[in-house]
Amino acid sequence: MVKKLVLLQNIVKTYQTGNIEHQVLKGINLEVKEGDFLAIMGVSGSGKTTLLNIIGLLDKPTSGTYIFDGQDVSKLNSKEIAFIRNKKIGFIFQAFHLIPWATTLENVLLPLLYRKEGFTKEDEKEAVKLLERLGLIDKIHAKPSELSGGQQQRVAIARALINKPKLLLADEPTGNLDTQSSSEVMKIFKELNQEGLTIILVTHDPEIAKNAKEIKIIVDGVFVEK
Amino acid sequence: MKLLNLNFLKDIVRELFSNKGNLFFMVLALVISLTALNTIYSLGESAKRQVLEALANLQFGKDALLIIAGGGRIIGLTTTRTDTLKLEDVEEIKRLSFVKLASSWSRGILEVSYQGEAEKLRVDGVDLNYSLANNWYTSSGRFFNQQDMESLAKVCVVGADLPKKFKIKNPIGEKIKIRGEYFEIIGVLEPKTFFGHFRADERVLIPFTTAQRRVFNKDYIDAVKLLFYPDTDMKMATQTIRQILRKRHNLYGVQPDDFRLITPEMSIQRFTEASRTINIFLLAISLISLIISGVIIMNLMYANIEEKAPIIALRIALGATSKILIKHYLTMCLLIALLSGVIGWFLSIILMQAISLFTPLKPLFSWVTFLISLAFATITCVVFGLIPALKATQIEPSILLKSL
Numbered sequence: 001m002v003k004k005l006v007l008l009q010n011i012v013k014t015y016q017t018g019n020i021e022h023q024v025l026k027g028i029n030l031e032v033k034e035g036d037f038l039a040i041m042g043v044s045g046s047g048k049t050t051l052l053n054i055i056g057l058l059d060k061p062t063s064g065t066y067i068f069d070g071q072d073v074s075k076l077n078s079k080e081i082a083f084i085r086n087k088k089i090g091f092i093f094q095a096f097h098l099i100p101w102a103t104t105l106e107n108v109l110l111p112l113l114y115r116k117e118g119f120t121k122e123d124e125k126e127a128v129k130l131l132e133r134l135g136l137i138d139k140i141h142a143k144p145s146e147l148s149g150g151q152q153q154r155v156a157i158a159r160a161l162i163n164k165p166k167l168l169l170a171d172e173p174t175g176n177l178d179t180q181s182s183s184e185v186m187k188i189f190k191e192l193n194q195e196g197l198t199i200i201l202v203t204h205d206p207e208i209a210k211n212a213k214e215i216k217i218i219v220d221g222v223f224v225e226k
Numbered sequence: 227m228k229l230l231n232l233n234f235l236k237d238i239v240r241e242l243f244s245n246k247g248n249l250f251f252m253v254l255a256l257v258i259s260l261t262a263l264n265t266i267y268s269l270g271e272s273a274k275r276q277v278l279e280a281l282a283n284l285q286f287g288k289d290a291l292l293i294i295a296g297g298g299r300i301i302g303l304t305t306t307r308t309d310t311l312k313l314e315d316v317e318e319i320k321r322l323s324f325v326k327l328a329s330s331w332s333r334g335i336l337e338v339s340y341q342g343e344a345e346k347l348r349v350d351g352v353d354l355n356y357s358l359a360n361n362w363y364t365s366s367g368r369f370f371n372q373q374d375m376e377s378l379a380k381v382c383v384v385g386a387d388l389p390k391k392f393k394i395k396n397p398i399g400e401k402i403k404i405r406g407e408y409f410e411i412i413g414v415l416e417p418k419t420f421f422g423h424f425r426a427d428e429r430v431l432i433p434f435t436t437a438q439r440r441v442f443n444k445d446y447i448d449a450v451k452l453l454f455y456p457d458t459d460m461k462m463a464t465q466t467i468r469q470i471l472r473k474r475h476n477l478y479g480v481q482p483d484d485f486r487l488i489t490p491e492m493s494i495q496r497f498t499e500a501s502r503t504i505n506i507f508l509l510a511i512s513l514i515s516l517i518i519s520g521v522i523i524m525n526l527m528y529a530n531i532e533e534k535a536p537i538i539a540l541r542i543a544l545g546a547t548s549k550i551l552i553k554h555y556l557t558m559c560l561l562i563a564l565l566s567g568v569i570g571w572f573l574s575i576i577l578m579q580a581i582s583l584f585t586p587l588k589p590l591f592s593w594v595t596f597l598i599s600l601a602f603a604t605i606t607c608v609v610f611g612l613i614p615a616l617k618a619t620q621i622e623p624s625i626l627l628k629s630l
């Protein structure tokens with residue numbers, strides 16, 4: 001039996017703005033198994049990012065149960081959550097979020113700075129290999145400002161992969177990229193998924209979503225059947 | 227996580243230099259107060275050293291006591307008669323077993339002139355023990371001898387600067403006028419570097435007997451310097467001498483002493499008491515200026531953390547714990563402290579050099595001062611950097627995905 005990596009049960013997220021309560025997620029149920037490649041779609045404001053934040057332990061649900069990799073997330077302390085973010089989850093953002101003063105290689109190695117073991121020359125070689133695979137070998141010592149959008153996103157992918165995570169989360173990873181770069185990134189995603197990496201992708205572009213094995217649509221805070 | 231990770235440090239240094247304006251003002255704030263602190267402290271220390279040196283120059287030695295005629299506070303006006311200290315008193319004190327040497331003198335400020343140029347100078351009538359008691363000898367010519375004393379000779383020994391003052395080329399054998407009478411210069415004293423207004427090197431010494439009978443016309447003396455044998459109990463010695471003098475001067479009960487006994491400890495103690503007050507004052511000023519720079523640093527650090535919020539959120543999303551973030555920003559504060567400490571120290575050295583050009587204070591270089599100021603800088607930075615650092619840990623990582 002394939003292991004369940006993400007299990008969401010009746011997840012509700014309510015934002016409070018002044019006196020007005022705004023329920024963004026209204027009872028989300030979701031199961032993601034190891035090796036899945038899921039695309040979440042929905043109109044702007046439907047709650048896609050909110051959901052991804054919760055899955056990625058960047059935000060907490062107002063109610064509901066979230067089991068990640070067999071652990072009830074609500075029972076974890078901040079150190080354990082930091083450990084999961086560091087080791088088990090890789091993030092890719094629409095805005096890349098690279099550190100502007102660090103080189104490509106340093107940006108990729110950043111997550112290793114935050115793990116207990118630190119990093120060695122071996123890890124550095126590993127990072128170089130990863131960058132080679134992503135076609136960035138001649139940009140290793142470049143700063144983000146010297147890279148194109150597509151290249152920056154590939155650096156971010158390398159950074160997300162450096163700790164060999166179980167789950168890759170991507171929020172509109174191609175939102176800032178042209179068609180050419182977008183298809184390159186999706187090609188990488190597909191390859192990674194074929195190698196066994198679980199991926200959850202948020203997008204509102206149906207062409208991008210087609211790359212996933214499964215598509216779910218969120219409407220008004222709940223998933224709807226296609 | 228290792229204690230000092232080079233990559234961790236590199237990241238911090240780059241972040242620090244990513245906003246140079248911010249860095250400049252943080253360092254500036256600290257540098258100003260550290261420079262002031264270093265300079266004030268070093269100048270104070272330098273003044274203290276020179277005063278202590280001057281006291282040492284008096285050859286006040288460890289086993290010495292000065293009796294000054296007239297009672298009252300150590301520094302201040304006399305409040306009793308000043309004409310009660312007599313040679314007979316000294317004779318009795320000399321018989322005490324622990325007294326090695328006694329040298330009596332009388333003094334006055336008199337008009338001294340040479341070839342029409344006149345000046346009011348200190349003129350001391352001194353006995354044969356003067357050189358020994360004060361460790362002050364002639365560098366040329368000779369000191370007084372027994373014959374000078376017996377014959378009430380009109381000879382004098384002058385301070386090292388006096389010939390210069392009166393433009394006397396070859397002082398030995400020249401005659402200067404003291405209160406209208408000619409005195410032959412028979413010796414010149416070694417120079418003594420004194421601090422302040424002592425003007426020891428412009429002093430004129432004449433034989434004690436000549437002074438008493440020809441110049442001052444008095445039968446009392448102004449001061450006696452006593453040297454004791456080594457390891458004399460100073461407290462006991464002072465007490466004994468005080469009792470002898472009170473008895474001889476017919477002082478009983480609550481009548482105050484008509485003399486003052488000064489030991490080297492007392493002079494140093496008085497000085498250190500005065501300097502302690504000044505030190506406390508300086509410390510208060512320094513603390514206030516450090517607190518002000520601390521508050522400035524705190525605000526700039528807040529601004530820095532606000533500006534870097536997305537990057538901090540990223541660090542959190544990549545697995546940085548609160549501990550790591552606090553370490554990150556406290557290390558940054560330490561770097562600021564180190565940088566400011568070094569700059570402040572250099573500036574204070576330059577400043578002290580400049581001050582020494584216009585004042586008699588010598589510049590003083592001390593690693594202790596440097597380390598102390600570095601410690602102050604570190605404490606300031608860490609204390610005032612902690613609150614902003616804690617704020618960094620409060621940043622919500624979820625802003626990352628929404629910051630578009």
Ligand SMILES: Nc1ncnc2c1ncn2[C@@H]1O[C@H](COP(=O)(O)OP(=O)(O)OP(=O)(O)O)[C@@H](O)[C@H]1O
Nearest residue numbers: 015016017024042043044045046047048049050051
């Ligand atoms: N911190 C917050 N406080 C209050 N309301 C919020 C907050 N974050 C999100 N919302 C609201 O929740 C709703 C869902 O936001 P979310 O960012 O999840 O949408 P989305 O599906 O990702 O949209 P888009 O496609 O535009 O990125 C929106 O109406 C938004 O205004």
Ligand SMILES: [Mg+2]
Nearest residue numbers: 048049050171
């Ligand atoms: Mg979104």
